[in-house]
Amino acid sequence: MSNKKVGSVLVIGAGIAGIQSSLDLANSGFKVYLLEQTPAIGGTMAQLDKTFPTNDCAMCIVSPKLVDCGRHPNIEIITNAELGKVFGEAGNFKVEVKKNPRYVDEDKCTGCAACTQNCPVSIALYPVEKISILLKKDDADKVDAILKEFKDKKGSLMPILQSITREYNYLPEDILKYISQKLDISLAKIYQIATFYNAFSLKPKGKYTVNVCFGTACYIKGGNRILEAFERELGITMGNTTEDLIFGLETISCFGCCGQAPVVTVNEDIYGHFRVTQVPKLIKKYREEESAKTKA
């Protein structure tokens, strides 16, 4: 393999960052190949109204760059294409690019969009990847029972995830895949919901979840100090579970018990007017309860 460095660059992704990089490189004299998966360059910024923090109009920034990019002699735009294999080393790469067919003559099309508006069918740009997974018999039965309960309801994904959380204490990955397969909803969407809300967790939770209220009234009465005391006592930071899976430590934005601030809950039990000095006693109480249970 020759060691001669070749003066050309491949930029992957023609969003604002890719476009700007290509322009900078091309202006410095490099030959640039700009690769984009969708049929057009521009990315997300072309869809925005304003940009932060200056509130400038997004289109006003991006459109001159689109035009520059399109007519720059050093830039070759490859749209509708994906990156395949990459060979070689720094300074001398070879890549395989898979260009998807456009079925439109690029030389003749003016982009008037009349065909888009009149096309009777619409398809997803990125087809959903099919997952197939088998659960253990009893898991499958449990999940099937939950799915059956919400079968004909519109928008039932959240109640389903809530039921799964009640059953398993968290959202096991295999079960999410199973739901995706059964309901024909993409796994990405399920993850989007599952990671959006505070009530869902993808990791197993402790048997006892200590929740320190972080409402305003609790905060000004020392909620943060109580949280620190629990972190010291349990040896974990907020949002985590002890190694033996007995205690989990979390904060909550408000229980609405502001009259009794500061407030701490452990599973269903609520403790009002809580003090830093009560922390070791409380943990001891639940540890004893747990060891009594395991003995029995």
Add this chain to the structure above:
Amino acid sequence: MAYRCNVLLCTCTMCVSVGALKIKSKLEEEVKRFNLENEVQIISTGSSWLCTKGPTLIVQPDDIVYQLLKEKDIPNLVEEHLLKGRPVHSLMYIHPEELHPIEKLQDIPFYHDQRLIALWNRGIIDPDEIDEYIARDGYKALVKVLQNMTPEDVIQEIKDSGLRGRGGGGFPTGLKWEFCRKNPGSPKYLICNADEGDPGAFMDRSIIEADPHSLIEGMLLAAYAIGAEKGYVYVRSEYPLAIKRLDGAIIKAREYGLLGKGVFGSDFNFDVEIFRGAGAFVCGEETSLIHSIEGEPAEPRQRPPFPVEKGLFGSPTNINNVETLSCLPRIINFGAKWFAKIGTEKSKGTKVFSLAGKINNAGLVEVPMGITLREMVFKIGGGIPNRKKFKAVQTGGPSGGVIPESMLDLPIDYERLQEAGAIMGSGGMIVMDEDDCMVDIARYFIEFTRDESCGKCSSCREGLDAMYEILTNICKGNGKDGDIEFLEELGEATINASMCGLGKSAPNPVLTSIRHFRDEYVAHIRDKKCPAKSCVDLIEYSVDQEKCTGCFICNVNCPTNAIIGEKKKPQTIDKSKCIKCSVCFEVCRFDAIKVG
């Protein structure tokens, strides 16, 4: 069966947190011991009055109040009062200044100035008993509406009453209904927003826990007016007791034919479903809430189209707050004119506030609009505990602002609060004293909104993050000149560029605290000092050698063994080991730990 007296025991979430259920079983036991089962009736109510003084109970017919009850007080109480008829003074409310016990509920200053409309039945009825609600004129408004009024009449009545949305926006309720009714789309939906995400607010939870049927009746009235057949109540998952009580109330109402097909034998159909939230503050915003019910990611969308045009599943949808809906039965029963007489010119009726923080009488307060903040804090709230100095009151949660002492005579209505830079919001009201650092409070709110931002608008996502970083640096003593101005600029930009209410209001706590407490920011940045002695990185703990008796309690409790000294001799703190956890300060009984 007629009872000689009723014992009303508050069993709201707060009173349960301090042992109300134990008290209830003890009461039952003692009443049995004295064979009073046929004379004394024990009723569990919700959210009766002063939440800091829980558990509380009221003995009727004399309306005598007992507070701060413990299990061991009960045998004496039952024997003395319920058996022998001698009220127990040692368990009564003590006036904070006059220091004498007050017997009757109405004589307590906290209760005296309140006017109950949304909280009509609070602490009086058992929320699980529909008959008790009916006995207090419950569902009378529904009968009146179904028999004598057209939906247009109902809308006109609510328009005349001047009722405005109690969720914080203050949009006229009647007008919203009219838009929804006139929209040709069908079916129509009614959503009750009980996703009370504001930290420091507990009005919606209390209303549902104390009086769920008022909400159901209010929803029936609203649904009749707009022509909806299906309703949702979106409740936070953090309110398990409220969900349980509302669920029970809905089942009872269905049994009585008040929900379902052909309400009261008319041709009006309506049913309600509870939808549990999953802990996302942004769901309080109406378009996010709709997306959440639809099973979509709960991100807001651009308005218009407003939900009354295109809402849940693409149909016209009317969204009202719990408190707005709970006012409706009274407005229909007593008439729009009666309601419009209460309050100020532009803000009619009453508003429920949850008063909390550094205040003697924290609790749920319903007052006529136009009352001043001073009355709220010092008369109803009973002032600041431990003779500390009042500093500010924060209204509207993370979307609102702080109001300093110089503006305490501000009357509470939608417009006046907005002029002061704060908002009415849903009604959270947190009182702060001289020990609270305004920079730290601003940092706290931005931390909250930063975590809860859905991330759709870059201004909110990145702007709040940047503000949080600057505020954290200031609190750590790493602030720079120009930080304040930059915070103001960032705040303005975030307000202007964000789409939904969260981003549009999130910088408010920072902007108002800069406006009213700029000197505190300057002290942090220039002098590296926290005037309120609250920012951990800018304070130090030390022992007052004269006051310390060497009782050793701090030494025993210190988690890092940073306190050195012998028993019965003054202690000292090893500053290299001290982690400033404030345990020594809390356990010291001689006021010997100094912070500075």
